[in-house]
Structure formats: C-alpha cells, structure tokens
Amino acid sequence: MSFYTSLNGLKNAQTDLGVISNNIANAETNGFKKSTVAFSDIIAGSAFTNPKLMLGIGATVEAINQNFAQGPxxxxxxxxxxxxxxxxxxxxxxxxxxxxxxxxxxxxxxxxxxxxxxxxxxxxxxxxxxxxxxxxxxxxxxxxxxxxxxxxxxxxxxxxxxxxxxxxxxxxxxxxxxxxxxxxxxxxxxxxxxxxxxxxxxxxxxxxxxxxxxxxxxxxxxxxxxxRSNVDLSEEMVGLITAQRNFQANAKAIDTATQISQTIINLRT
Known part of the structure; x- marks a missing residue:
C-alpha cells in the first residue's frame, strides 16, 4: 500500500509543480490570474472498521483554484x-x-x-x-x-x-x-x-x-x-521549493518501501 500512497503523493506534487510553473511563466502576462492547488486526504474503510485503526491512503487533487485578486x-x-x-x-x-x-x-x-x-x-x-x-x-x-x-x-x-x-x-x-x-x-x-x-x-x-x-x-x-499579472514571484518561488521537497519526500518514501520489501525477500530466501 505504501507504494501507491507515495505514488499518489508524487503525482500531486507534480501537479503542484505544474501549476506553480504556469504561474511563473505568466508573471508578465497582462490580466493573468494565478492558480493554486487544493488537496484532500483519502481514507478507506467500511462501517465496521475501527475508527482508531483506519489508515489514510494518500491524497488527491481536490481543485485548482483561480485567484482573481487585482494585479498591479x-x-x-x-x-x-x-x-x-x-x-x-x-x-x-x-x-x-x-x-x-x-x-x-x-x-x-x-x-x-x-x-x-x-x-x-x-x-x-x-x-x-x-x-x-x-x-x-x-x-x-x-x-x-x-x-x-x-x-x-x-x-x-x-x-x-x-x-x-x-x-x-x-x-x-x-x-x-x-x-x-x-x-x-x-x-x-x-x-x-x-x-x-x-x-x-x-x-x-x-x-x-x-x-x-x-x-x-x-x-x-x-x-x-x-x-499586470497578479503573480507574486517571491511567493511562487517559496511554493516551488515546497513542492520540490514534497516530491523528493514521496520519492524517498518509495525508496524506503523498496528497501523494506527487499529485506523481507532476502529473509525468506
């Protein structure tokens, strides 16, 4: 399960990077309005599942929201x-x-x-x-x-x-x-x-x-x-670094899950 959870995280971080990149690319586009990505968590369970034992299975993109605040x-x-x-x-x-x-x-x-x-x-x-x-x-x-x-x-x-x-x-x-x-x-x-x-x-x-x-x-x-565009480059650069770190963290989680699986396979052999 951890593979798919982290894979969803990679996809979400990639979407965030794409939206931020589009904002930065249009920093000089007159009348452009920036967008932000909203995420939501995913929970799987039934009515009989103990709520204290329910495990999240990642996140998904809930919406890409446009910000219509006036630009300079x-x-x-x-x-x-x-x-x-x-x-x-x-x-x-x-x-x-x-x-x-x-x-x-x-x-x-x-x-x-x-x-x-x-x-x-x-x-x-x-x-x-x-x-x-x-x-x-x-x-x-x-x-x-x-x-x-x-x-x-x-x-x-x-x-x-x-x-x-x-x-x-x-x-x-x-x-x-x-x-x-x-x-x-x-x-x-x-x-x-x-x-x-x-x-x-x-x-x-x-x-x-x-x-x-x-x-x-x-x-x-x-x-x-x-x-002018209402994109704030300073804000977008901070968001870009955050999205990059999220991408790296999810990639590291996949790498860790791979090592754990390999260790278990070696124990069995």
Missing amino acids: VEQTGAALDLVVNGDGFFTTRSAISGDTLYTRNGAFEVDDNGYILRGGNRLQAFPTDAAGVVSGNTLQSVQVPPTNASGAQFAGVAVGKNGVITASYADGTNVAVGKIALATFLSPGGLRQEGSANWSATGLSGTATYGEPDSGFYGGILSGALE
Missing part, C-alpha cells in the same frame, strides 16, 4: 489601454465564431473597420446617444465612425471613468459611441480559462450579470494603463 497597474499612456479598477470583466465577442469571452486584459485597439477589439475579439458595450446616456440593454460591438455627421475625420478616442467611449473629430466635436459593459459572476472561480487572458462562462460560474462601470459594486475604468 502599469501606466502606458495609450487611450485604449484600460483597467477595471475593481470588480468586473471586459466583455468581448469573436467576430468569427460569435463566442463571448471575458477578460481583465484591457489592451484594446481600433481596427480598419473602426471596431475596438483585442486579439480579434470585439469589445461589447451598452448603446448610448451622442451625449453618452445609455439607450438600451442589448450589448453591441463598439464601432467608431470614420467621419461624423458633418463629414469631419476621426481624430481620436477617449474612455471615461464611467466607461463612456467618446470619439473626437477634426472639427472639434465629440460623440459618444457606447458605454463599456462590465460582467460579474456569482462564482468567478468556475470560469473556464480559454488562453490569452480570456475566460468563458460555465455552469459552475453562472451566467454573467452586466452593469455600468463606476456604479454599484462595478469598478471604474482607468484609461492609459494596463493590469
């Missing part, structure tokens, strides 16, 4: 580099598949069609009138017109703390083109990681609840900055 903020100066200063995820939609993805990485840009996007996924917002007042609850992709009603050319874009996206034109006029919609979840730990600092909703996370930035418990929008 880095100033960039770019108008479409955005940070959610508090709770909430940016909502984006793939122009190809139509899938809805959620992210904390606000490194957006304007494409040649005027859509504000990141990695091919278009930013979703509440529709507004020209003054920035929300006019509906149906989310839509934010598109900046190349010219305004007077025919003046697009000159730039700005995003307010309240999430209103304002396009500026060469004649000095400003027109609101939408208000960023932030998403929250009943259980964000149930979100599925999709890569590129994107998440998708699952049955465990619940459906998204949308709200306006800087209202209620939704965070405000900080323009000209990006949220």
Whole structure:
C-alpha cells in the first residue's frame, strides 16, 4: 500500500509543480490570474472498521483554484489601454465564431473597420446617444465612425471613468459611441480559462450579470494603463521549493518501501 500512497503523493506534487510553473511563466502576462492547488486526504474503510485503526491512503487533487485578486497597474499612456479598477470583466465577442469571452486584459485597439477589439475579439458595450446616456440593454460591438455627421475625420478616442467611449473629430466635436459593459459572476472561480487572458462562462460560474462601470459594486475604468499579472514571484518561488521537497519526500518514501520489501525477500530466501 505504501507504494501507491507515495505514488499518489508524487503525482500531486507534480501537479503542484505544474501549476506553480504556469504561474511563473505568466508573471508578465497582462490580466493573468494565478492558480493554486487544493488537496484532500483519502481514507478507506467500511462501517465496521475501527475508527482508531483506519489508515489514510494518500491524497488527491481536490481543485485548482483561480485567484482573481487585482494585479498591479502599469501606466502606458495609450487611450485604449484600460483597467477595471475593481470588480468586473471586459466583455468581448469573436467576430468569427460569435463566442463571448471575458477578460481583465484591457489592451484594446481600433481596427480598419473602426471596431475596438483585442486579439480579434470585439469589445461589447451598452448603446448610448451622442451625449453618452445609455439607450438600451442589448450589448453591441463598439464601432467608431470614420467621419461624423458633418463629414469631419476621426481624430481620436477617449474612455471615461464611467466607461463612456467618446470619439473626437477634426472639427472639434465629440460623440459618444457606447458605454463599456462590465460582467460579474456569482462564482468567478468556475470560469473556464480559454488562453490569452480570456475566460468563458460555465455552469459552475453562472451566467454573467452586466452593469455600468463606476456604479454599484462595478469598478471604474482607468484609461492609459494596463493590469499586470497578479503573480507574486517571491511567493511562487517559496511554493516551488515546497513542492520540490514534497516530491523528493514521496520519492524517498518509495525508496524506503523498496528497501523494506527487499529485506523481507532476502529473509525468506
């Protein structure tokens, strides 16, 4: 039994090492959220087993939990580099598949069609009138017109703390083109990681609840900055050493069990 108990320990330590390694590898990934491994013990016995004689048979991985604490903020100066200063995820939609993805990485840009996007996924917002007042609850992709009603050319874009996206034109006029919609979840730990600092909703996370930035418990929008990874390298290095020691200890337990078995075999022969 000791062989299998220690083998489980090796597998668990390997999983822990893998999670920590992934955290360290993404220490510079904007919007990345670190994960931690939760373990639970395994006990085998029946209703007739003396509880004072029950023997544990190792441990198993109970969950790999995501930590959605906010990461440090880095100033960039770019108008479409955005940070959610508090709770909430940016909502984006793939122009190809139509899938809805959620992210904390606000490194957006304007494409040649005027859509504000990141990695091919278009930013979703509440529709507004020209003054920035929300006019509906149906989310839509934010598109900046190349010219305004007077025919003046697009000159730039700005995003307010309240999430209103304002396009500026060469004649000095400003027109609101939408208000960023932030998403929250009943259980964000149930979100599925999709890569590129994107998440998708699952049955465990619940459906998204949308709200306006800087209202209620939704965070405000900080323009000209990006949220960095929330990985603490010092903490991860300590965890890495601990996981390595656990791996070595379980390997040593297997080696000890092997020596004991060999001794017994030698006695019998």
